[in-house]
Amino acid sequence: MPELPEITNLARQMNHEITGRRIATVEAAQPKCLNLPAPDFRHLVEETRVGSVTARGKWVFMQLEPNVTFLLNLGMGGDALFHAARTPLPENRQVAILFEDETALSLHFWWFGYVHAVRTADLASHAMTATLGMNPLDDQTFTRDAFEGLLERKRRGALKTVLLDQKNIAGIGNVYVQDILFAARVHPLRAAGDLSPAERTALYDAIRSQLRHALDLGGLAYEKDLYGQPGGVKSLLVGYCEGKPCPVCGTLVQKIRTGGTASFICPNCQT
Numbered sequence: 001m002p003e004l005p006e007i008t009n010l011a012r013q014m015n016h017e018i019t020g021r022r023i024a025t026v027e028a029a030q031p032k033c034l035n036l037p038a039p040d041f042r043h044l045v046e047e048t049r050v051g052s053v054t055a056r057g058k059w060v061f062m063q064l065e066p067n068v069t070f071l072l073n074l075g076m077g078g079d080a081l082f083h084a085a086r087t088p089l090p091e092n093r094q095v096a097i098l099f100e101d102e103t104a105l106s107l108h109f110w111w112f113g114y115v116h117a118v119r120t121a122d123l124a125s126h127a128m129t130a131t132l133g134m135n136p137l138d139d140q141t142f143t144r145d146a147f148e149g150l151l152e153r154k155r156r157g158a159l160k161t162v163l164l165d166q167k168n169i170a171g172i173g174n175v176y177v178q179d180i181l182f183a184a185r186v187h188p189l190r191a192a193g194d195l196s197p198a199e200r201t202a203l204y205d206a207i208r209s210q211l212r213h214a215l216d217l218g219g220l221a222y223e224k225d226l227y228g229q230p231g232g233v234k235s236l237l238v239g240y241c242e243g244k245p246c247p248v249c250g251t252l253v254q255k256i257r258t259g260g261t262a263s264f265i266c267p268n269c270q271t
């Protein structure tokens with residue numbers, strides 16, 4: 001499942017590649033991905049020009065000038081691929097955005113994805129994105145104080161649950177959360193309010209460093225970027241490494257159940 005590093009990388013590439021292009025039309029082989037009936041969706045986006053493309057959590061936000069915002073969520077995973085003019089589109093596409101210059105963006109979801117368009121003035125009423133929390137790579141808003149405040153407000157919550165709740169911090173999912181907790185040497189079931197000052201600092205630093213490192217490498221090797229290329233993150237520290245030695249102490253990594261999700265921990269390092 002793509003998380004903040006993959007989606008941020010994708011949004012940057014889209015911003016570079018498709019900004020300025022005008023949308024001719026949108027084809028939807030799977031119309032239930034859309035938030036509107038297909039004719040209404042097309043009416044909203046046709047003849048708009050792509051402004052900037054940014055990421056918020058696991059969502060791509062594409063400004064369509066003059067007054068529409070296009071929202072993309074790849075769900076459990078999928079491909080958003082750019083196609084040069086007059087090249088064939090993948091057969092398995094569920095949605096395709098065709099630009100006036102005959103370039104295109106195709107979307108394929110492994111399971112299900114969201115392709116929404118809303119008037120920018122109405123963005124606050126788009127329930128799935130309006131409640132997104134802090135961007136952990138934004139130095140202006142994701143400060144030490146803001147993170148401490150979050151841990152205090154959610155002090156009874158299990159750490160992993162707090163980190164995965166998109167309303168708190170947007171963009172961390174069940175892949176990167178594993179190595180974030182490991183790097184901070186804290187157990188996923190610890191209560192958020194129970195951390196020492198040193199552990200709070202370690203967790204704040206781990207969130208930023210783990211996500212930034214993954215973004216620098218272009219995300220996970222089993223996800224594709226806008227050009228179909230895999231990311232550079234080929235292995236995780238403990239995430240999905242059950243039975244392998246901990247990179248710090250050599251103890252075998254364990255898989256445990258934490259609420260509705262699996263967690264991978266070093267039982268020696270993470271307490």
Ligand SMILES: [Zn+2]
Pocket residue numbers: 246247248249250251266267268269270
């Ligand atoms: Zn260890």
